Amino acid sequence: MPKKVPSQALEVKDSISVGAVTTGKPLRADARRNRELILDVATKVFATEGLDVPIDEIANRAGIGIGTVYRHFPTKEELIEAVVFSFKQRLIEKASEMLEQNDPGQAFFNFLSLIVREGTGNKALIAALSRSGADIQRPLSGISLNFQNVLGELLNRAQQAGSVRSDIQVTDLTAILFSVLRTLEHNDDSGLSERILSVVCDGLRGRC
Amino acid sequence: MPKKVPSQALEVKDSISVGAVTTGKPLRADARRNRELILDVATKVFATEGLDVPIDEIANRAGIGIGTVYRHFPTKEELIEAVVFSFKQRLIEKASEMLEQNDPGQAFFNFLSLIVREGTGNKALIAALSRSGADIQRPLSGISLNFQNVLGELLNRAQQAGSVRSDIQVTDLTAILFSVLRTLEHNDDSGLSERILSVVCDGLRGRC
Amino acid sequence: MPKKVPSQALEVKDSISVGAVTTGKPLRADARRNRELILDVATKVFATEGLDVPIDEIANRAGIGIGTVYRHFPTKEELIEAVVFSFKQRLIEKASEMLEQNDPGQAFFNFLSLIVREGTGNKALIAALSRSGADIQRPLSGISLNFQNVLGELLNRAQQAGSVRSDIQVTDLTAILFSVLRTLEHNDDSGLSERILSVVCDGLRGRC
Amino acid sequence: MPKKVPSQALEVKDSISVGAVTTGKPLRADARRNRELILDVATKVFATEGLDVPIDEIANRAGIGIGTVYRHFPTKEELIEAVVFSFKQRLIEKASEMLEQNDPGQAFFNFLSLIVREGTGNKALIAALSRSGADIQRPLSGISLNFQNVLGELLNRAQQAGSVRSDIQVTDLTAILFSVLRTLEHNDDSGLSERILSVVCDGLRGRC
DNA sequence: TATGAATGAGCATTCATTCAT
DNA sequence: AATGAATGAATGCTCATTCAT
Structure with a gap:
């Protein structure tokens, strides 16, 4: 372990x-x-x-x-990149922890929830991530790659468990995450976060 | 009717x-x-x-x-506001047209689709929406209020028709739209747009 | 007459x-x-x-x-000069009237008093006069010359009547006037005007 | 003493x-x-x-x-204030020296003379004084207050010694000084300075 | 002639970055 | 290594003046 x-x-x-x-x-x-x-x-x-x-x-x-x-x-x-680096590092840790959980779907959605919670009102995380993360075409390296890998792992498992629709790719996911965070940049109203998170999660589960 | x-x-x-x-x-x-x-x-x-x-x-x-x-x-x-103004104006017109359609759900999702299509890679449109979507606390006025009104109308009807989950509010919606647009800011990959749009729409329909 | x-x-x-x-x-x-x-x-x-x-x-x-x-x-x-022009024109009129008075000393000091009264708090008069009037070396022409002439006339008579010390020249006088006006530029406290006017008048009468 | x-x-x-x-x-x-x-x-x-x-x-x-x-x-x-500051500082020093003199009237008029000499043609000094002299209503602070204090001290003593008319106040004095300096702003003709100084000093001694 | 739109030099101020101490 | 002083390009904005309508 x-x-x-x-x-x-x-x-x-x-x-x-x-x-x-x-x-x-x-x-x-x-x-x-x-x-x-x-x-x-x-x-x-x-x-x-x-x-x-x-x-x-x-x-x-x-x-x-x-x-x-x-x-x-x-x-x-x-400096900004270094800050981003730390953030991603922290998120990677958390993701690793989640991967230990038994239910892959649970793990996945818990992670999303975590990110949203951490990111709400955190301008740096958002602005910073949006630089290195929003441009999806750019090939990743170093920490960002690691981050994407863990995230991909979480995603894959959840997809294989049938908890997440299968057409979604990691890059889609990062895009969505960053996007949600940016939205919450100026709003710490937790009700909003919750509802948006809920919409996103439901959306990721796929059409009923 | x-x-x-x-x-x-x-x-x-x-x-x-x-x-x-x-x-x-x-x-x-x-x-x-x-x-x-x-x-x-x-x-x-x-x-x-x-x-x-x-x-x-x-x-x-x-x-x-x-x-x-x-x-x-x-x-x-x-100047920025004027640019924003034009955008919202255009969107309002489109929204009004959509309101003519018979199926409220259809109208609503068509509008979302439209916005995503128009907004992909368009920083100004994003800025435009960010004015009404990013800072939710601030009371709206003028064009932004109008925009929110039409959007609210579309949303309400779709909700009454049962096509959209009922806990969502207009402000949530603008926030979500803004969020999606931000994501597409640097990415004109249409596959990505499609998938994200799909996730959001499904999410808005609600848990199955 | x-x-x-x-x-x-x-x-x-x-x-x-x-x-x-x-x-x-x-x-x-x-x-x-x-x-x-x-x-x-x-x-x-x-x-x-x-x-x-x-x-x-x-x-x-x-x-x-x-x-x-x-x-x-x-x-x-x-435009500024034209404004100054009008001012001087008005002052010249007034001076001409004063010249009609019998007592030359009285006439002279009345005129000073008039200028101070008109000038108090009048930024244009002051700033304007200070441009065309403060630079004493520059030879005068047109209205300014006229102005100086009338003033000189008032001064001369007062000096000949023994009411004003004889070492003072017209240019000294204009200088003093402009200077006083400038001081009053930002102060409409009439007490101040009075006292300053009083000091100047006494000074012009000469050492006792 | x-x-x-x-x-x-x-x-x-x-x-x-x-x-x-x-x-x-x-x-x-x-x-x-x-x-x-x-x-x-x-x-x-x-x-x-x-x-x-x-x-x-x-x-x-x-x-x-x-x-x-x-x-x-x-x-x-x-920056302007700093320049002003230096000036006032210098003047304050000089004033302090003058206060050592035995004859209060002498001290006072010497100081006036000094200021006029220093100020002739010096726009910065004028600006300096204009800060404390032009807008009399504004309460003073810092260096300007100090300056006014020393000046007041000089004035008071001269008045108590009967060398200066008693209705004059410090603020009148700064106003007058300012006024004189303004006049000399563009003129370094020393004859002019002398005569104006003479007029002012006589005026301050009061009506004979 | 009257109008007011267009122009652009000019100015105060900020901030990332370099370099002497 | 640390410090913070120096640098100057960049930017938003103003306003006297010119010129097309």
Whole structure:
């Protein structure tokens, strides 16, 4: 039985080329701390205020210099991607957990529900995902590919169990998910989330 | 037998003065031409490149001076709204036509289908709907209200005819539409559109 | 005994080259009317809001087109000068009246008092005068010369009567006047006007 | 025997952070140099060309980027105020020195004389004073209040010594000073300055 | 002549990114 | 490594002036 991935996704920083330069060296302790700090703050700030927040703002709220932010993430774009990365990482963990469940249909719909719950009102998740996820044509790599894989796994099982209509593909699903999240971007009315989720789930079950 | 839509929803002003000041005077021939030119260009540009395109760009592509754009639309915001206005206007017209149809369910789903078809890859349309769909709390006015009214009419009839689940509200619907459009923003793959539309429609019919 | 100049200073329009093109032809009736209208509005608007008011504003308030304003005053600068012109014209009239008085000292100080009273809170008078009047080196011509002449006349007589210290020159005086007016630009507190006027008058009488 | 000015008026902050945010940290060497450079250039440029000079111009003349100007003074207004600040600061120092003199009347008139000398042809100084002198209603704060305090001190003593008429108030005085400076704005003819100063001083002594 | 539409240089301000300390 | 100062392209908007109707 697979152990749970540590929820903080810490082992990322140097082996995978997200942000910073990809040297083989592990980061110094303080640097690693800063990297995480930036990521945390950025995640929070992006989540609440959207991606238009200037880098200065993030540096300030993190209590560090702009230069430091840029040292870790040479580009705003890369910072955003790193944030997305963490999100996807978290979602992947959750998905893995769900895969353990017995009922494939249940697992699948639970996951959808989870995403909707996490994403409601989270501007960063949405805006960020919409960048890397909405463009379906683009071939995926790294984390996004992983994410898609787990999602596909969940989907397949549910389809094989007859809980989800069979003509749907993973890419359709991601598209739908991102789209729903975006809708909830400005609305934290949970009633709305529920109803939309319900519509989507019913729709995925297929015509009666 | 379907009644005609309440005239309130239909008598959208059709001649002049959207954005800018609403004087009674019709625009001079050349001004009207320019106004429409700007609107056309803006619509296209916004649709393809998003709302961040600078006004200069629009002016250039239209082959006119910046000042002219600002004469017609004193604010970028107003230009956007004018673009949105046209879109909603078109959709309202279509919706009105659909209301003539005998089968309320058919009418409703046809309209959804229409919107999806028109909206695929069209950022401006998405922005348009996002105004009435994204921020649900904000009370609507003018064209957006009209749009919501026609949509509500279509929805109600379909619900009374039992073609659509009854817990759905107009605002949910706009949210969903918006959501779907957003998804199709970067994807003109028609297969995707079809499947998503299908999922949404099935979902709206309700659990079997 | 000289008749009073008509207070509206109408005979200006074509013989003196202020504003418009200096053709010999008198203006058509409606043109003349417009010219005066513009001047009136500009005077009032400049007086209350300062010289930064856009020409559009003036045209609008006058209920005519911008083009018309520009036809009469090819440049904003010229419109301003025309406004100044009227002011000076009025002051010249008044000064002429004062010259009729028996007591030269009285006449002189009355005139100062008049200017202060008229100028208090009148942004246009002040800003305008400060343009054409504050630069003392520049040789005067036209109306400004006239103005200076009358003022000089008042001054001379008062000096000869021993009511004003003799080292003061007309240019000093205009400078002082403009300066006082500017001070009162933003203050309509009449107490202040009084005291400043009093200081200046006492100062002009000379050391006791 | 003249007491020292109340320390409140003197302890103007002298090191850093005028305009911008007032953090406790001293500026880095290069930053301080730039800040002063900007201030110098701005002072000179404002003084000679008025406050309408674009920020670009100032940046160019200082040989630095626009952004740098904005880093130090987030707003044009703040830059202007900083310039004003320096001026008033200098004047306050001078005034404090004068307060040391034995003869209160002498001290007072010397200060006036100083201001006139410094202010002749200096648009920035004029703007500076105009902040505290032009709009008398507005309650003062910070440096302007300090300035007014020292000036008031000088005035009071001179009045108590019988050298200045007693109906004059500090605000009248600033107004007058402002007024005189405005007059000298475009004129560096020292004869003019002298005569005007003389008139004002005599006027302030009061009717004989 | 009158009108007001068109023009575009000009300006304040922001922000991602680079670089000296 | 960290810092934060410097940079300057980019952007929304204004307004004097010109010109077609």
